Amino acid sequence: MRALCMPQGLSPIELTKLEALICSARSVQRGEALYRSGDRFDNIYAVRSGSMKTVMAHRDGREQVTGLRLAGEALGLDGIGEDVHACSAVALEDSTVCIVPYPALKSLCREIGSMQDRLHKLLGEQIVREAGQMMVLGSLSADERVAAFLLDVSERNARRGYSSAEFNLRMTREDMGSYLGMTLETVSRTLSRFQKRGLVDTQGKHIRIVDLEGLQKV
Amino acid sequence: MRALCMPQGLSPIELTKLEALICSARSVQRGEALYRSGDRFDNIYAVRSGSMKTVMAHRDGREQVTGLRLAGEALGLDGIGEDVHACSAVALEDSTVCIVPYPALKSLCREIGSMQDRLHKLLGEQIVREAGQMMVLGSLSADERVAAFLLDVSERNARRGYSSAEFNLRMTREDMGSYLGMTLETVSRTLSRFQKRGLVDTQGKHIRIVDLEGLQKV
DNA sequence: CGTTTAATTGAGGAAAGTCAAGTGAAGTGG
């Protein structure tokens, strides 16, 4: 659990302090929201098991998936800016999260320099990740977007010690499409074409990457 | 200058401490890079005068404008995540920036709680802003993107005490297009159409918003 | 004031979206 909740580089002492901080865990049913856009920001979360999506809504009701969080990844940073969550976080499958109260985390960051660094990195990485996604949405073709997405998930799986070649993606085609700025039909067609070209092997939500290099060259 | 470099809510004492931190200012010529993608991350900046764009490059060389910074806004946060800048920052006109050394800022954040809050907010706001841009790129039509962009710049101008109705945008149509995920021709056509519909009045880089409500309804 | 760079506009084409029908997978209740 330690490894899952706050994976990177803290000393044992720091981990103990952090563990004291994590008051509780919570389980979230598939489709249920851990928090909603507009909710007061109290906690940062770490996905312990399962996976979640973050969703942002335009005033006219249109929704866009802004992120995917796999087990081990942080969640909730969208609340720091305005003391209120800017996105909603919805479970893609039955999941559990660790709860890290933000005020306590802030104090800890003032006590322990490496904890401060860790939080800053978390925030900074999120900024870079999102800038990368802006690049995907703004500059890549549909094929390139889907390929980039599969490679991203693959790499994140690898980092968590799972297979980079084969995984279950609990998002629907619609979620993927929303995240990638295209329709669910285009996602489906693109995956079918990739399959014909021998790049991937998809059966619904189960995805196997057959030709990694080929996918990188798309 | 105080107001420009770190506008929001610090006590006078804190401001003094912060000022001690801002070792220097720097001027950047139009077209010149304040920092480049890959440069080591040492400082955060605040635009003191002028304006800048941030640009991210794909490995194949394609570039995407990922942000616009007006006077008074923070710059350089894309370096925190990896100790290396993920974007390049290029001046859109002759500009000056305040330089805030990051290590010193970190220390100050451990001393002064409100400074820590301020930095967290800066990071958090950036995260929310970028998520909003993902939404723009992923869900809006060309017309809606241009309208949203003009309204965003207008609002940011207002917040800085300038006219919300009339301003100079030093970006080229190509920069705007890149930021909004469309071609420069489409930007140009869209602005022309807006002009015919009596929503805006543009003459090159000078933009006047004629019908704010109309623009919001696009 | 001339030269370079940026912006506008038009015509034609390509990529992705929409609508629609059919198939398959998954969750629910008897």
Add this chain to the structure above:
DNA sequence: CCACTTCACTTGACTTTCCTCAATTAAACG
């Protein structure tokens, strides 16, 4: 545990939006 209902996915035909290429005009910089 199976049948049923619902939801998700795939595929095709057609439409729309935006992009590409090209020519012209306007603005900006040295």
